[in-house]
Amino acid sequence: xxMLKRLxxxxxxxxxxxxxxxxxxxxxITAFLWKLSAWLLILxxxxxxxxxxxxxxxxxxxxxxxxxxxxLVAALLxxxxxxxxxxxRGTILALGFVGSLMAFVRFHMEFGIESGVRLLFGPLAVxxxxxLLLGLSSKIRFIAPLAVWISDRLTVFLFILVPLFVLLSAxxxxxxxx
Amino acid sequence: MSRLSRRDFLKTSAALVTSATFGGVSRILSAADSQxxxxxxILVFVFDAMSAxxxxxxxxxxxxxxxxxxxxxxxxxxxxxxxxxxxTTSGTASMLTGMYPWTHRAFNYRGMIDRxxxxxxxxxxxxxxxxRIAFTQNxxxxxxxxxxxxxxxxxxxxxxxxxxxxSLIQPADLPADRNLAYYVFQDFLNLRxxxxxxxxxxxFLASADLSRAIATDRHHNSNEYPRGLPTNHxxxxxxxxxxxxxxxxxxxxxxxxxxxxxxxxLWSPHEPYGARQEFVGIFEEDLKLQPKSRHPxxxxxxxxxxxxxxxxxxxxxxxxxxxxFGRFLFQLETAGVLQNSYVIVTSDHGELFERGEWGxxxxxxxxxxxxxxxxxxxxxxxxxxDFYSLTCNIDLLPTLLQIADQEIPTWVEGRxxxxxxxxRDASRSIFPMMAKDNAAFRPLKxxxxxxxxxxxxxxxxxxxxxxxxxxxxxxxxxxxxxxQDLFGKDITTASQMKDELLEAVNAANRNYQKK
Numbered sequence: 298x299x300m301l302k303r304l305x306x307x308x309x310x311x312x313x314x315x316x317x318x319x320x321x322x323x324x325x326i327t328a329f330l331w332k333l334s335a336w337l338l339i340l341x342x343x344x345x346x347x348x349x350x351x352x353x354x355x356x357x358x359x360x361x362x363x364x365x366x367x368x369l370v371a372a373l374l375x376x377x378x379x380x381x382x383x384x385x386r387g388t389i390l391a392l393g394f395v396g397s398l399m400a401f402v403r404f405h406m407e408f409g410i411e412s413g414v415r416l417l418f419g420p421l422a423v424x425x426x427x428x429l430l431l432g433l434s435s436k437i438r439f440i441a442p443l444a445v446w447i448s449d450r451l452t453v454f455l456f457i458l459v460p461l462f463v464l465l466s467a468x469x470x471x472x473x474x475x
Numbered sequence: 476m477s478r479l480s481r482r483d484f485l486k487t488s489a490a491l492v493t494s495a496t497f498g499g500v501s502r503i504l505s506a507a508d509s510q511x512x513x514x515x516x517i518l519v520f521v522f523d524a525m526s527a528x529x530x531x532x533x534x535x536x537x538x539x540x541x542x543x544x545x546x547x548x549x550x551x552x553x554x555x556x557x558x559x560x561x562x563t564t565s566g567t568a569s570m571l572t573g574m575y576p577w578t579h580r581a582f583n584y585r586g587m588i589d590r591x592x593x594x595x596x597x598x599x600x601x602x603x604x605x606x607r608i609a610f611t612q613n614x615x616x617x618x619x620x621x622x623x624x625x626x627x628x629x630x631x632x633x634x635x636x637x638x639x640x641x642s643l644i645q646p647a648d649l650p651a652d653r654n655l656a657y658y659v660f661q662d663f664l665n666l667r668x669x670x671x672x673x674x675x676x677x678x679f680l681a682s683a684d685l686s687r688a689i690a691t692d693r694h695h696n697s698n699e700y701p702r703g704l705p706t707n708h709x710x711x712x713x714x715x716x717x718x719x720x721x722x723x724x725x726x727x728x729x730x731x732x733x734x735x736x737x738x739x740x741l742w743s744p745h746e747p748y749g750a751r752q753e754f755v756g757i758f759e760e761d762l763k764l765q766p767k768s769r770h771p772x773x774x775x776x777x778x779x780x781x782x783x784x785x786x787x788x789x790x791x792x793x794x795x796x797x798x799x800f801g802r803f804l805f806q807l808e809t810a811g812v813l814q815n816s817y818v819i820v821t822s823d824h825g826e827l828f829e830r831g832e833w834g835x836x837x838x839x840x841x842x843x844x845x846x847x848x849x850x851x852x853x854x855x856x857x858x859x860x861d862f863y864s865l866t867c868n869i870d871l872l873p874t875l876l877q878i879a880d881q882e883i884p885t886w887v888e889g890r891x892x893x894x895x896x897x898x899r900d901a902s903r904s905i906f907p908m909m910a911k912d913n914a915a916f917r918p919l920k921x922x923x924x925x926x927x928x929x930x931x932x933x934x935x936x937x938x939x940x941x942x943x944x945x946x947x948x949x950x951x952x953x954x955x956x957x958x959q960d961l962f963g964k965d966i967t968t969a970s971q972m973k974d975e976l977l978e979a980v981n982a983a984n985r986n987y988q989k990k
Contacts, residue, residue, distance in 0.1 A: 321678060328676040332663055338914045339586040344655055351652075351659040352676050359679045398678040402666065405685055410668040413689055473651040 303372040305383035311455065312448035313367060313387035318360040318458050319451045320395040325352050347472070350465040357462040363394060385434055388444040393427025514604065514734040515854055516816040517875060518725075521570070521740040522796065523563065523613055524835060526825030527556065528843040529790055532850075537758050539793040542801025543820065543850070550818075550852035551860045551894045557927060558824045558868045561844045561909045562836035563615045566823035566868065567740065571596050571619060573872030573887040576908050577983035580915045584836070585615050585662060587654065588622055589915075595886065597872045598626035598736065601879050606733050608724070610635065611740035612707055612717070614657055616823070617646060620738075621654035636720040637710035639695060641668065642684050645709070661709065669708045698752060702788070705749035707742045714743055714796055718803040725812050734815075736875070740823070741796075746834065748785075748792035758790055765956050769831035772838040772923075772936055776831050786828040815854050817878055821868065822847040836911060840923045840934055841957050845907045851892070862893045865927060867905040870897070904928040906979055913938070918984035926976040932957070933972040935980075946973060 304310070329349055336345050367387050371379040379386050400419030408416065434440045527533045530540045532547055533554065559569035560576050568574075568581035568588050572595050576582040580589040588595075598607045609620045610631035617633050624630060632647030634640050642665040646656035666673055666681035668688045675681035694703030695711055704711040721739055724730070730737075766779060777785075807813050824835050827844040835844050847868065869889030876883050877896050891897035910922035921938030930952035937944045948962040948969045962969045 324678055325676045328663065328674045331674045332676075335584075336658070338912070339583045340658065341590070341916075344658070347652065347655055348658045348663060351649075351655075352664060355664055355677050355680070359677065362679075395678065398682045401685060402675060402678060402681045405666070405668070406673055410685075410688055416685070416689065 300372055303376065303380065304368055305371055305380050305387070309383040309387070310364070310368065312384050312445075312452050313391055314360065314364050315451040315453075315455050316388050316391045316448050317363045317395060318356070318462075319454045320391070320399075321360050321363075322353070322356045322458055324399060325356050347469075350468050353462055353465040354469050357466055363391065367391065382434075382441075384448055385441045385444045386431060388448040389427060389430045389434065389440075392447075393423060393430075396427070397421075397423040399423075514879060516730075516734050516812075517601075517605075517736045517819070517878060518816050519736075519738045519819045519821070519871075519875075520800075521567070521611075521616075521738070522744060522820070522822050522848075523616075523740065523742050524745040524824060524826045525793065525822035525848060526827075526843050527822075527846045527848045528825060529786075529793060530848055532848065535790075536762060537790050537794075539790050540797045542797045542804070543848075545801065546804060546818075546820070546852065547850055548859050549856045550820075550850040551856075551862060551892075553849035553851075553866050553892065554861060554863045556821070556847055556849040556866045556868070557845045557905055557907055558822070558847045559905070559907050561824050561840055561907065561923075562911070563613050563823050564619070565909070566847075567613075567616045568619050570821070570823065570868040570871050571598075571623070571738075573597070573869050573889040575869060575888055575906055575983070576910065577906075577919060577980070578888060581619065582908065582910045582913070583915055584911050585618060585657065586915055587618060590622075593622045594626075595884070596623045596626060597875050598623050598738075600872070600876055600881060600884065601736050602881055604734065605879065606730060606735040608730075608735060608737040609740075610721070610738070612637075612712065612742035613740055613745075613823075614646065614661055614707070614709060616740050618654060618657050621646070621656070624653055631724075633707075634710045636717040637712040638704065638716070639691070640710040641688065642666075642709060643680060643687075667708060700749055701752055701755055702749050703747065705743055705792075706747060707745070712742070714741070714799040715802075717741060718799055722803055722806050722810075722812075725807060726810050734879075736879075743796045744789060744792040744826075746785075746789070746826075748788040750788065750791040750795040754791045754795040754798070756791075757794060758787055760787070762786075765958060767829045767956070767958065770839055771942060772939060773831035774837050775833065777833045782828045782833055785833050789826060789828070813852075813854070817854065818850075818852045819871070819875075820848060820850040821871070823868075836909070838909065838923045838936060838939060840907055840909055840925050842932070842951065842955070845925075849892075851895075860894055864893055864899040864901075865903055865905060865929075866890075866892055867907075869905075901929060904975060904979075906976070916987065918987045919980055924976060924980060926972050926979070927951070928972060928975070931968055931972060933962075933969065933976060935973070935976055948972065 329352060367390060371383060397420035400423045401416060404416045404419040430440060529535050531538045532540045532543045558566040560566035564586045565576040565582045568579050569576060572579045572588060579592055581587055606628050607626060608629040609627050611617050611620060612633055614633055620630060632645060634645050644660045644665060646653055649656035661667065664675060664677035664680050666675040666684040668685060696703050704713065825844040825847055826835055827839060827841060830839060832839050867889060870892050873883045873887050873889050874892045874895045877891055893899055905927050908922060908924045910919050913919055913921040924935045926933050930950050932949050932951050934947040946962045947960045948965060949957040950961060
């Protein structure tokens, strides 16, 4: 019970989850649309729907993992560090974490595997920016309202994403059981 | 005798347990209690991208296949054997179904057989009396095998005998949707780091794959493998381990009591050509090749120098594979596995090193990419038989059914091979084709189509943007290098073959025309 008390408010969790889920699923849906034209040559609509469903299930799992990590950190650290400013700092951390993954993969897409460890420059830059924003969020006036505004605006997408995640995950679970 | 490594043993055991879970092995185990059948075992070995044109067995000046030549001394050797496709999907699907690509519709990259036709495969038709085993290292071929999942008793995962996997998740990790698993993971969520234009759908899985690729020496260069371990771009392997694992499987107890049909589709000698050190540099640069000018439909602009280099590396890789396969056959023979077994050696398609093009699956359908080896050794066969009549890999299915004493369905487009009930038919036509960018559900309008009949081969290139529809005609007997285009010269032959090809294409398109 005391652990639950160390967690942020539910509405704050929801706002941060919206940031995570929207970023991850936006990437997946973009990739899906990019692949779609090739799949239309070979797969029927039912098969494409199943592939998309698996992808959404993976997105759901990934988004919950990121949220879980943030909540764990919030619960373990002193409340003033993350829990009390969960929407602002959680949003910045979520943007930074998912953004660094995007930068990592995007750099590979642009420059190829031959670039080796130089592919890490992109995610490192994003992580550095995240640390800077976290540090400055209480000092520069517009950062906190901006983070709140972003998470607030993205929350509306949960009305689409959550039912989508649930329905498609149920479909995949059903396929695997039957 | 080579032994299974602990890793291979665990993988094979896992595969058998998985099969048992879905009912396959329970039938095998119950068969083990029954009386041994008199029917022969059938072993099919497919070497990916092995062109007959590069095998000394078929007269290639470099000694690439001394062991296959030894094997041929007690086998039927087919000299004019062609694949119906010029890359894995179409070539393999035709071999497994006995139908042309325009019928089974698996002619796109990583395509699938028409979902209504998946019961037309030799695993189903050979019957449940046989234990049916399938293993391929080629993920595109595995998509096809996954379509036949209910007809397989043992379906080994592609990476069963591999050493280093590039991706965290492989298709066999999704047993409930194994035929779609490739599209979900390899084609979408995972990152295939060697892809020219990757766009992975999962940031987590892609980052994990990318991190592993950066952290490890992906090519696994070593003194033994100076060009890196052989790899299918998803996992690396050694042919000795793969063939050693297969040999152990074939000697295992579960296969002793009922006849079995075992299909093994190896990645080698597909690129990248990872020959071992002892085979690197074994061939001199003195091969006399007639230069061929770049074809307007060649997708690439490889120089003659590059093509010669790739050809030499390919030849070395074939020689390496041939040595391993020779050892493997000796091992099976010593163990008595071959006593009651037909052994079939073939390929799904060939490889091209000419006209500015390297590899396969391009618009070019010249003989090096469709002319494939076929050797069949019957139990107890002691002498060599050579067959020079035109055959196609769609003929393998009816021939296997004949060997297994099963009825051949009327829908089969292939014929019995000569030596197995088939007769020489000089008027026979075969139709290799490539239509990777044509929707599987639409009529063929963007394709390289061909007809081979007697000594002649006619190509029809249609629907290529910026390139008018064209025909080419060659006499393969007088001009095996396909240098003299006779289309405007031998009008009668050209006209007859053109009409026959177009008629066949129109017939194939009829079911896909918009009503």
